[in-house]
Amino acid sequence: MRVMLGIAAALVAGFAVSNGPAWAADEIKIGEINSYSRLPAFTHPYRKGWQLALEEINAKGGVDGKKLVVISKDDAGKPAEAVTAANELVESDGVVMLMGTFFSHIGLAVSDYAKQKKIFFLAAEPLTDALVWAEGHRYTFRLRPSNTMQASMLAEEAAKLPAKRWAAVAPNYEYGQSAVAAFKQAIAKKRPDIEWVSEQWPPLGKIDAGAIVQALAAAKPEAILNVTFGPDLVKFVREGTTRGLFKDRSVVSFLTGEPEYLDPLKGEAPVGWIVTGYPWYAIETADHDAFLKAYQAKFNDYPRLGSVVGYVTMHAAAAILEKAKSTDTDKLIAAARGLKLDTPFGPIVFREVDHQSTLGAYVGKVAVKDGKGIMVDIKYRDGADYLPSDEEVKKLRPQE
């Protein structure tokens, strides 16, 4: 007992000593959190993205003459760890703002922490609508197009299909559930004649693909909405292809066109699926070209969607600091509201009403070329066109 308390005291002392932040006046520190160890396939390209942007920013003299420094933390895929990391960044490292996160629930945990601690949080990747609407508040901004935005983009394409009988398959958690709900709502506005004949909810990461495919086929849908991704998607695509589920059926699928999800499928990518994603090989704008060249030069690798998100998040953070001319949280919020920014996808703006950026996504069809899945017939969908009006948002979002 004596010894154990000795150890406790030593550990506590160790933390106490390491506590004092080293602070240099010519630096601005930004805290960054993401699920690096849990989801390396997504977060490592993201990290490369913000690292590239950081290099660019500091090469141009930083922000307001001060060097921008990012302190990056892993959250191990757990919201509680993310809050600990956020706390360390804010309390111990003295960062002026937080950015990052991938999982929706982790984004929400950090966002809630930001609200409590009154610190600026720029969420990069979480998709949940709750982040800016139901649980939205003045301290949190979000870059990536939300669940509802992606659902609306896909529903627009889906409405053009003749199919009336629809089935859905989605991972059984909040993301899957709200994606399906948003899609249903969006498509119902354009096509009231659509009926939903089957829904399958496999647990995330544990899809029993054969049984699911059979169950879907039994309902004889004319089109299928897919929200599964990652290892589940691979299993679903393989079983569905072998069992002929996708033959003569349209499939509309969330995120499948993102290289993170499409590339592992290689030559087995499901041809003809209507997807949202990031066709880096087919975007022909000057901004994207510059980004692509710089990225490939620095990392000798092609960018994933995460790379773009990381890159834009970092630039957005710098732009906010630049515009605020201060590191004061209230000034940062004021600067971020309505902030305009050029990105590899085109100009975006952080909406004043809900702090959502208007970054869009590419919609297209999956094809296979040289044994690799690609997107063809791509169209960029500007996020601004898929966001609800200010009046609607005011109903969705708690007012300050």
Place this chain on the structure above:
Amino acid sequence: MTALLEVESIAKSYGGVAAVRGVSFTVDAGEIVALIGPNGAGKSTCFNMIMGQVSTDDGTIRILGHTTNGMPPRAVWRLGVGRTFQITATFPSMTVAENVQVALLSHQGLLSTFYRYAGSIARDEAERLLDLLGLKAQASRACGELAYGDLKRLELAVALANDPKLLLLDEPTAGMAPRERAALMRLTTQIARDKNIGVFFTEHDMDVVFEHADRVMVLDRGFLIASGSPQEVRADPKVRATYLGEGFDDGAGAGGGGNEAHRS
């Protein structure tokens, strides 16, 4: 006055094989009764049925007038029955004294107390019991360190903790040296006589049985084949037949050894 223990034609079979068939007997207060029989005769089953570890297929068991069929062992214990096991069952993580204290606490209904330090409750009583059995010097030792003979004595001390009216001793001296056996049984007999406790025991050592039992019963393949004073049983031809070839004769000392070896 009713008998302390009344067993009426109890029976038990395992998967069609009858272990005990219609056995009846009684044990009175202050009486010391031995149950003997060759291996597999059903002695342990009898014991376990009386204590409630094993259910009876048929028959009744009454202890102090209460029918105990179907009662769990802990309820039988509450009626005032203490028992020891063929293979000692003690609490190795506790000291010798604590082993007895737990039994005393249970007897006093204190085991649902959540805050007092148990090590100091009923310590004196525990030491008195340990003293009685010659274990006082070992009181603070870990029970797991005791020699086997001492464990047997500790079990007896634990069995005495609830002021039992009836003691069930399953081979109380097994594994002890002959001299120790005699000493332990003398002690047991003396305690039983002093406190007017009925003792029902089974034993392989015929020396022990014939020297200490008031009455001996012989079980063979589930049947009670003889019952009476040690002299009567020793002279019984059926008993002699059962033990034929196992050195069951008047030189019982060697017989005990023979049985012991046979048991393996």
Place this chain on the structure above:
Amino acid sequence: MEFFVVQFLTGLASASSLFLAASGLSIIFGVTRILNFAHGAFYMLGAYLAVTLTGQWSGPLGFWGAILVAALAVAVFGVITEILLLRRIYHVPELFQLLGTFGLTLILQDVVVLIWGPEDLIGPRAPGLEGAVEILGQSVPTYDLFLIVCGPVVLAALWLLFHRTRWGVLVRAATQDRDMVAALGVNQKWLFTSVFALGVFLAGLGGALQLPRDSANHMMDLSIIVEVFVVVVIGGLGSVPGAFLAAVIVSELNAFGILVLPKISIVIVFLVMAAVLVVRPWGLLGRQEGAPRQAPGATIHPWRPLRPPQQIAVAGMLVLAACLPFFAGNYALNVATEILIFVLFAQSLQLMMTVGGLVSFGHAAYFGLGAYGVALAARSLDLPMMPAVFAGPLLALLGAFVFGWFTVRLVGVYFAMLTLAFAQIVWSIAFQWVEVTGGDNGILGVWPASAVGGATRFYWLTFVVAVAGVICLRILTFSPFGYALRAVRDSQLRAEAIGIDRLRVQWTAFMIAGTFAGTAGALFAYLKGSVFPDYLAIPYSVDALVMVLLGGIETVSGAVVGAVVYKALAIWLVSQTEFSKLILGAVIVGLVVLAPEGIVGYLSKLARRIKWPLASKRDPERPAGSSEKIMRPDKEKESAVGFALKPSPAGAGSGGVEAGSQENSPPRMTKAEP
């Protein structure tokens, strides 16, 4: 009708792949009694190696060769693991092997990413089995048919191996009575190694055979391990046909269950397990286990409450800890608060594990219920912190009241697995019931009232609660109730024979432990400001388990040290490196091998060693180390057998007594000589 036939076939294919993964686990447990947590990692390794090898070798021969070589390579790796790691820890209580293999799993998770990269890897389809065949007008993948055949073939092969070879007969004998096999002069060491190799080979094969259906990814180990454990337990530990039967039942129930309730998959295996264990406590085809080799926590060094000098030392430490806010910053205080919360959580598990001998794999359920209790009271009922904070422990108590009633009826691994099943069921309710719990998006905005808000005040609140909690649990350990709990753990037979009602005592302990865990969970909710289904999930249960084992399972409050060390290390590692799992895993494996008695256990062993030369004069039989505790579990049995075999010639005098005590304690005699 056609549809149902095909759906049934699909279920069979899933059953086969589940069985392939589970059979090895069952065999390994049956013989070596090792709960091999790394089984999923071996499965994953099989898949990754198969991806690499099928990429190198083409054609049907290349493909099947690659599958086989991958499985063999995993088996070789398994043998190395067995020789280097497990052989050193066979003699320690079963849980340490679980802990050691858990550490190995953590290491492998990071190693796989380092070697194969973070992205999912897709392998080729099986040559010749790419397509589908028409059955009753429905397409069934040829590979599914292959799997449907594969499962029974492996089952039959294992049956032949176990019934028609000398090796198999020995393995079966060892499954039933290990001591007997040792007595036959069989080299148990190599028997265990070969069994482990076979089990790991099957794991590797199971993983490799998934390749044509699945991708190789670094999370497949965790997604399979719990499921195969459940299947093995449903079937009955050590029973290979049982595992097959269980796999079929689970897979078919899932295949047809989703037609009625599409969301059932997430919880079906746990529902099946809970139902089976409640009705058949030893699984479908399992046999009733004898008493466990050693009840966890059983020590032969009786516990003592702290003596006055120790009390003073502890009080000094506590005063020091209470003064932390005067010299630590907010972050350090928050970390210290989190550590204190886990101290309470781990200590509550220690009451169950060490004092009660009840190993729970689902203790996070009560921690999480505590968190949800306050979150729901605070957010849904809009209660202020003062009454809301009590909702946590209350909800946890309620959960423990219900689940405890069922679980204490079971023993050993089955008890552990039923606690896990209930925890998973609670988790899936929190995860799915979006309207009430917010699903995985959780409940936000659970911040403490301003009176105890802020790092310093909340630290003090937590300090008071955690210290009081640990003291309560210690008092309980030494109270008459604590003795009753230990009595039941040490010897059920004896406890029952002195009037102790095992179920009532263990159920009470379960509820007490649950309530304290719930208290910790309630504080955790206020510390983090939000509550997620995570808090109910397996990683938190495992954390608590690791903390107790790390501190020392035979100690009263080792969990306190275990929690401080483990949590501090984990927080620090996550903050400093992305390879926290690799390092944490290595630390755990190291500790298991070097100090299986845990940190506190190791220190008290040292303390006993130092006192030993003095004690030896007075008491020549005093044990010198903890190695004799390791022999202890079989002692009763050994001695019983020993006595039965020992001829006791009449008139041998006191020599018999000495012989007896020797038989009784062989390790003691050898250990007494330095």
